[in-house]
Structures are given as structure tokens and as C-alpha cells.
Amino acid sequence: MNSYLIRNVSVLGAAPTDLLIRDGVVAETGAGLSAPDATVIDADGLVALPGLVDLHTHLREPGREDAETVETGSRAAALGGYTAVCAMANTSPVADTAGVVEQVWRLGREAGLVDVQPIGAVTVGLAGERLAELGAMAESAARVRIFSDDGHCVADPRLMRRALEYVKAFDGIIAQHAEEPRLTEGAQMHEGEVSTRLGLTGWPAVAEEAIIARDVLLAEHVGSRLHICHVSTAGSVEVLRHAKARGVRVTAEVTPHHLLLTDTRAETYDPVFKVNPPLRTATDIAALRAALVDGVIDIIATDHAPHAVEDKECEWAYARPGMLGLETALSIALDVLGPQWDLIAERMSRTPARIAGLTEHGHDPAPGAPATLTLVDPAARRVIEPAELASRSRNTPYARMTLPGRIVATFLRGEATVLDGKAVK
Numbered sequence: 546m547n548s549y550l551i552r553n554v555s556v557l558g559a560a561p562t563d564l565l566i567r568d569g570v571v572a573e574t575g576a577g578l579s580a581p582d583a584t585v586i587d588a589d590g591l592v593a594l595p596g597l598v599d600l601h602t603h604l605r606e607p608g609r610e611d612a613e614t615v616e617t618g619s620r621a622a623a624l625g626g627y628t629a630v631c632a633m634a635n636t637s638p639v640a641d642t643a644g645v646v647e648q649v650w651r652l653g654r655e656a657g658l659v660d661v662q663p664i665g666a667v668t669v670g671l672a673g674e675r676l677a678e679l680g681a682m683a684e685s686a687a688r689v690r691i692f693s694d695d696g697h698c699v700a701d702p703r704l705m706r707r708a709l710e711y712v713k714a715f716d717g718i719i720a721q722h723a724e725e726p727r728l729t730e731g732a733q734m735h736e737g738e739v740s741t742r743l744g745l746t747g748w749p750a751v752a753e754e755a756i757i758a759r760d761v762l763l764a765e766h767v768g769s770r771l772h773i774c775h776v777s778t779a780g781s782v783e784v785l786r787h788a789k790a791r792g793v794r795v796t797a798e799v800t801p802h803h804l805l806l807t808d809t810r811a812e813t814y815d816p817v818f819k820v821n822p823p824l825r826t827a828t829d830i831a832a833l834r835a836a837l838v839d840g841v842i843d844i845i846a847t848d849h850a851p852h853a854v855e856d857k858e859c860e861w862a863y864a865r866p867g868m869l870g871l872e873t874a875l876s877i878a879l880d881v882l883g884p885q886w887d888l889i890a891e892r893m894s895r896t897p898a899r900i901a902g903l904t905e906h907g908h909d910p911a912p913g914a915p916a917t918l919t920l921v922d923p924a925a926r927r928v929i930e931p932a933e934l935a936s937r938s939r940n941t942p943y944a945r946m947t948l949p950g951r952i953v954a955t956f957l958r959g960e961a962t963v964l965d966g967k968a969v970k
């Protein structure tokens with residue numbers, strides 16, 4: 546194994562120190578360390594964070610390898626400072642059996658750039674009719690702990706209740722894509738003043754809030770763990786605040802794009818801004834940001850959703866919803882939160898690692914901790930060029946925007962996956 550001596554790095558914003566990585570762990574920290582065999586990295590001005598963990602990534606393999614593969618998505622993740630991602634189940638075939646989740650898990654190991662933790666489907670084929678083999682997926686080599694029909698809502702309350710009951714036995718989690726389907730039929734964007742003006746069918750906030758309200762009550766009734774994907778409205782924040790005050794075992798995520806972009810982007814009719822749930826209003830953004838700071842929203846998750854050109858660069862009505870996120874998430878977090886490094890580590894590494902049960906992740910760089918970390922240059926500013934992204938797809942909503950921060954290096958258990966801002970393999 547390689548050894549690395551990282552010189553003058555600021556761990557989570559603290560005074561600069563040296564950090565020696567050896568045998569997969571942080572072996573030593575302190576001023577003026579020496580290690581003649583180690584590769585020296587000059588980290589003047591850089592900040593070390595625990596490797597980021599994404600609870601919501603679409604890797605598209607198996608089935609849509611033209612949009613992303615486990616390997617290309619893993620590389621995009623490492624370049625974004627991530628050391629672990631949870632791969633959503635809406636692949637083709639759907640990850641609803643032990644066989645498919647093991648395939649994804651194995652592909653992740655082969656790529657070797659981040660830990661890929663598969664999420665299993667809740668229902669067979671994401672059809673919302675009968676429960677998938679949750680137990681078989683949990684007992685498989687992939688050891689699935691989170692189940693989600695993401696892309697679809699588990700709309701049937703009886704099925705949702707049974708899923709929550711089933712995973713309780715092994716402390717599993719149901720991650721809900723909260724969208725009441727009858728309230729969002731034909732929806733093209735957020736329902737509000739802009740949708741009225743553009744004449745597009747709206748996706749009302751209440752369609753999300755109603756499902757979250759129902760499911761926190763179900764989770765309380767059953768005593769199971771519930772996770773809410775991509776919370777997007779101010780009303781959802783209030784429902785979650787109420788549920789958490791009651792002690793419901795619910796966690797919630799917000800995406801970078803819902804923290805930054807509003808529904809006015811739809812005025813361009815550029816389908817790169819079409820996403821599900823849709824971009825909301827400035828009022829929603831303010832509530833989501835406040836909830837992220839006060840902890841009602843637990844984590845930032847990317848909902849990285851790569852799409853091939855023919856599925857995205859077409860008329861708004863026909864374009865698939867979804868945006869890239871892995872390579873820009875930390876920059877958006879820095880833009881939104883500023884250099885609050887402890888908060889960023891909490892929302893993007895420690896808490897998602899804890900929710901997903903990824904015990905090797907989410908540890909601050911300190912002696913004895915796994916050397917699973919990332920180095921950020923907070924002073925850098927970069928212009929996002931879609932063609933330069935490592936993802937196989939190009940659907941970033943931040944094209945040609947200037948964003949703060951740049952990932953300089955990423956380490957997974959002591960091995961560099963990114964050095965000098967470039968993927969090692």
C-alpha cells in the first residue's frame with residue numbers, strides 16, 4: 546500500500562497540520578512529520594473532510610450503460626469528493642432481487658473508486674403491487690439495508706405499512722419518493738404562478754406533503770425507520786419538524802439543486818431544469834436551507850440522475866426528469882452554507898454514513914481513523930463545463946456557472962482515487 550504525507554492541511558477548518566496516511570488509516574497527525582517513504586502532498590490552503598457519502602445516486606447499470614455505468618458514476622463520485630454512494634434500484638432489470646443487488650455491488654468493488662452500496666426496490670419491478678424479496682436482498686453479499694422505489698412513490702398505504710413492518714426485523718429503512726400520483730398526473734413543473742403563466746401542468750407541493758404526513762404516521766405506528774428522499778417544499782419541512790418532535794424515526798434529505806435553483810428556470814424551456822420533484826420557489830429554498838442548518842433535514846443527497854442526450858435534449862414535455870449532481874454537490878454546499886466545515890461534514894458524510902450503516906465512512910481524519918477522506922480547495926473557483934465532467938452524461942444544470950471550491954484529492958482506505966484534481970484510474 547502507498548503512504549502519503551499530507552503537509553499543512555486544515556482538518557475541518559482547524560489550524561494547519563501534517564497528516565500521515567499509512568496502511569489504510571490516518572497513522573499520525575501533527576506539525577513537521579517526516580516519512581521518507583511517503584508521497585508528499587503539499588496541502589497549503591486545503592481543507593480535509595471525511596469522505597463524502599451520497600445516499601441517493603442513480604448509476605444506471607444494469608440497463609442504461611449509455612447514460613452511466615457503475616464505473617463512470619464511481620469516478621464522478623470520487624472527483625466530487627465522495628468515498629461511498631448508495632445506488633438506487635430503478636435500473637433495468639430493477640434491483641429487486643439478491644442477484645441484481647449483488648451484481649451492482651460487485652461492479653462497484655471492481656471499479657474500486659468508491660464503495661457502492663446498493664439500495665433494493667420495495668416492490669417487484671417498482672410496480673407498487675407486491676413486496677420485493679427484501680429479506681433475500683438484506684442477506685445477500687450486498688447486505689442491503691435501505692429499500693426504495695425511487696422514481697415512483699410507494700403509493701398504496703397498506704403496502705407501505707407492510708414494507709415498514711418487514712424491514713423492522715433487521716433495522717432496515719424504507720426511503721420514500723413522496724409523490725401522491727393522483728395529484729401529479731401529467732405534471733411538468735412546480736404548480737404555482739410560473740406554471741400558470743407558462744401553461745404547464747403543475748406538480749403541487751401538497752402531493753409531496755400529503756405522502757410525508759401519511760408515512761411519518763405509519764412509521765410511528767409501526768416503529769420503523771423511514772427516510773424521505775429529496776424534500777422540496779416548505780410545507781414538507783413543517784411536517785418533518787412535527788414528526789421529529791414526536792420522536793418518529795424519520796430522516797430526510799435535500800438535493801443541491803433544491804437548495805439553489807427555482808421554478809423560474811422553466812421559463813427557458815431548457816429540459817436540463819426538468820427534475821422530479823420539480824424546482825420550487827424562493828420561499829421553499831429558504832425553508833430548506835434553514836432546515837438543513839437546524840437539522841430537521843439531516844443530509845444533502847445528490848439524486849445524481851444521468852440521462853443520455855436523446856432522453857434529455859428534446860422538448861420539455863418529453864424530456865426525462867433528473868440532473869447530474871456528484872461532481873458539483875460540494876461546491877453547491879459551499880455556496881449555500883459557506884465554509885461551515887463541521888456542518889458540511891455532518892450533512893454530507895457523518896450522518897449519511899450513519900443512516901446507511903456504512904461504518905467505515907464518516908470518520909473525521911484523526912489518528913486511527915480510516916484514511917477515507919477528501920481534500921478541498923475552498924479558494925478555487927471553477928466554471929462548470931459539461932464536456933469536462935467524468936459522468937457519461939452531460940445534463941448538469943450548472944453549465945457555465947462559476948462555482949466555489951474544487952476537490953483536489955480523495956482517498957479510500959488509504960489509496961488515492963483522485964490526485965491533483967484528476968481520477969487516478
Ligand SMILES: [Zn+2]
Pocket residue numbers: 695696697722774775821822
Ligand atoms: Zn425520486
